[in-house]
Amino acid sequence: MALSGKVAIITGSSSGIGAGIALAFAKEGAKLSLTGRNQKNLEEVVKDCKEAGCQDVLTNVGDITQDAFRRTLIDTTKKKFGKIDILVNNAGIGGMKPLTSATKEEYDKFMAVNLEAPLFLTQLAAPHLIETKGNVVNNSSCGTTMIIPMLGLYTMSKAALDTFTRYLAHELVSHGVRVNAINPGYVPTQLGSEVMTDELHQSLVNATPIGRAGTPEEIGHLVVFLASDKAAFVTGECFRADGGFSMTTPALA
Template identity: 35%
Template sequence: MITTKRIAVVTGAARGIGLATTQLFLEQGYEVLMVDRDAPELEKVAAKLENAYAWVYDISEPDNIAHLAQEVENQYGRVDALVNNAGVADFRPLEETTYEIWRRVMATNLDGIFLTTQSLLPLLKAAKGAIVNIASISGLRASTLRVAYGTSKAAVIHLTQQQAAELGEHGIRANCVAPGPVDTKLALAVHTPEIRAAYHDAIPLNRYGSEREIAEMIVFLCSEKSGYVTGQVIAVDGGFQSTGVGLPALRNLSVKA
């Protein structure tokens, strides 16, 4: 079956950035295949959205991805936008990061993006579609307790550039969004007031980003407005990646001046 409708596949779509991206795609007239392994939450949110459909798959499982790709081909015959957003976080010291933990993080954050993109390539070629991979500011600058998470996201950045270099001749663009601190439920749960204050101090815009702000960049990179943009890594982080030490003190000095 071939459709002329624009089809977006968004992984990790049950909540957070994935859900915000789904909602924005719908506003732009796409049909959205919402992929997530959390069946109850995915089905609950998808039921509230028109032209969005719950596809319960675990992208860390190769068999799941193969079945997903086959079903998309059978039902739609094309993918105009693939947003590889699904990911897992793990924050602990290097010496406490077991190989099992390392592999769990890599299986979703890196392997899942590689396999999902590879499996959907024929459908992306059919539509000359766009790929947006979601990394993190942790893939651009190191921090404590992120040996597995940060390394996986750094690898996603390079994988994106490899995809752009190889797939451009097929009309496929691949870009990467690296969010900084974002006001998600997860961040609210794990970031203490002290941590939030420290982030605010270190971010030039002096605040966390919103899920919608990240989604705006993702959907832009999938649109014709970014038709000559590929292989890029865009930090949507309020300027966090651009700054070094001393920002709070310098900000105070500028206020006094």
């Protein structure tokens, strides 16, 4: 198995893409440290991972934007498993808002979750990753290279995450630590459910050349590859998994 014996922290793993990544990791033999804000959902993900064969699962419920919780996540993972091999910065928030009417509070929230939390959690994890010659995978968005109406705040924060990925890869490469990002296309999750309509869903599917939305576990397969030794020569890259969405210029309302 590609990740046999590896210890992986996956943030935002109580639903959506994070849950898909957790399940994909479980099937590949990883030991999991999962975190999210919803205890019930996280318990369901743990159940699925154990049914997939992973019996070594640690959970922490809390807010990844809080420094104390980030430290708890790192400390409890190291205490339980003795090492940290992989950090998946998956937790994120979305939402649709014109930049011309965005508030300071909304801006701060996007940046706190989508950029600051990965930055400062990675700082805490870095010494442990250097010890294991591990790696980091950040969950970004295919929208960082496109204009998608109403997603300015979201894609700004994710574009910064792409830049963070490349700079961090450069800083850590001499320590044997790899850093990459994934840039998913349209994957229906709870993250966007508040603004999703049937019309918008169909518009997104129509704008995806492969003809359908992606699934969380499909994204998980890409993360497994990047986190595994099969990607040992890959660092500082941002990989699209979007069904061809970024090849189009969708006119989305």
